[in-house]
Amino acid sequence: xxxxxxxxxxxxxxxxxxxxxxxxxxxxxxxxxxxxxxxxxxxxxxxxxxxxxxxxxxxxxxxxxxxxxxxxxxxxxxxxxxxxxxxxxxxxxxxxxxxxxxxxxxxxxxxxxxxxxxxxxxxxxxxxxxxxxxxxxxxxxxxxxxxxxxxxxxxxxxxxxxxxxxxxxxxxxxxxxxxxxxxxxxxxxxxxxxxxxxxxxxxxxxxxxxxxxxxxxxxxxxxxxxxxxxxxxxxxxx
Numbered sequence: 001x002x003x004x005x006x007x008x009x010x011x012x013x014x015x016x017x018x019x020x021x022x023x024x025x026x027x028x029x030x031x032x033x034x035x036x037x038x039x040x041x042x043x044x045x046x047x048x049x050x051x052x053x054x055x056x057x058x059x060x061x062x063x064x065x066x067x068x069x070x071x072x073x074x075x076x077x078x079x080x081x082x083x084x085x086x087x088x089x090x091x092x093x094x095x096x097x098x099x100x101x102x103x104x105x106x107x108x109x110x111x112x113x114x115x116x117x118x119x120x121x122x123x124x125x126x127x128x129x130x131x132x133x134x135x136x137x138x139x140x141x142x143x144x145x146x147x148x149x150x151x152x153x154x155x156x157x158x159x160x161x162x163x164x165x166x167x168x169x170x171x172x173x174x175x176x177x178x179x180x181x182x183x184x185x186x187x188x189x190x191x192x193x194x195x196x197x198x199x200x201x202x203x204x205x206x207x208x209x210x211x212x213x214x215x216x217x218x219x220x221x222x223x224x225x226x227x228x229x230x231x232x233x234x235x236x237x238x
Contacts, residue, residue: 030132033150036174038125042204046122049073051227053234056114059218067114068223080107112161117210117219121176124168129155140169141180141192142213147171153185176207193217201226202235 038044053070070079081088089107096108116123124130131153138149147169154161167180176195183190197209201224210219224237 029134030150033134033174034125034132037121037150037168037170037176040174040205041121041125043122043125045203045228046073046126048228048230049226050229051234053223053225054114054118054221055223056117057220057222059216061216067110069111069114071111071115078108078111080111116161118206118221120166121207124152131155138167138169140178141167141189142178142194147177175205191217193219199237201237202228202231206237208237 051070051072053068055066055068057066058064066083068081071077076093077090078093079088079090089104091104091107093108096104100108124132133151133153135149135151137146139146150168150170152166152168154164156163163185165182165185167182168176169178171177175198178192178194180189181191181193182188192213193210195207195210197220198205198207204226206221206224208221208224212218225234227234
């Protein structure tokens with residue numbers, strides 16, 4: 001009776017070990033993809049940014065909105081300007097933790113949205129709260145063909161991104177070509193859009209245009225500039 005028990009025990013250990021290795025390989029692949037995405041956009045230089053500015057433009061049907069931002073990542077200070085505000089508003093995001101006004105809450109929600117569209121690949125690389133899963137190649141949501149697909153899932157807790165899921169479609173350089181956004185992890189896509197017009201600004205790369213799937217939705221960025229540590233003045237996109 002001893003030998004069968006030992007045999008079963010050894011089989012159990014073997015299966016457990018293989019499962020652990022498979023899980024480790026999956027995690028390693030996900031981490032490697034996260035790093036490759038970040039490197040393809042220059043995340044290794046992000047710590048050199050003292051200030052970054054951009055105008056977020058969105059056209060949804062007949063409605064068009066533009067919002068201008070300056071963000072200082074290290075102190076997490078934001079300057080906001082828009083068409084319907086007479087004066088720019090500057091605030092530290094830490095101030096939101098102590099009795100912020102409704103107006104400041106609204107502005108910061110816009111900041112999170114606009115910053116996410118502009119810097120999403122950098123957030124993927126740096127935000128370790130997210131779960132990244134390499135799911136292999138999948139059919140593109142827009143147009144023909146297929147591409148490598150990575151699924152990014154935000155944790156259930158979070159002020160603006162709780163449970164959000166993104167399916168990212170990557171080219172051979174690990175840059176985004178399209179994405180499918182699922183708000184709160186909904187099965188039905190909330191937004192499908194392209195990631196176009198990749199351009200260098202200094203050592204980093206930014207995507208400046210996003211076209212929706214119905215022709216009525218578009219996001220694009222203008223007045224893009226960065227101020228890097230050790231470099232005099234602003235560097236602007238051509």
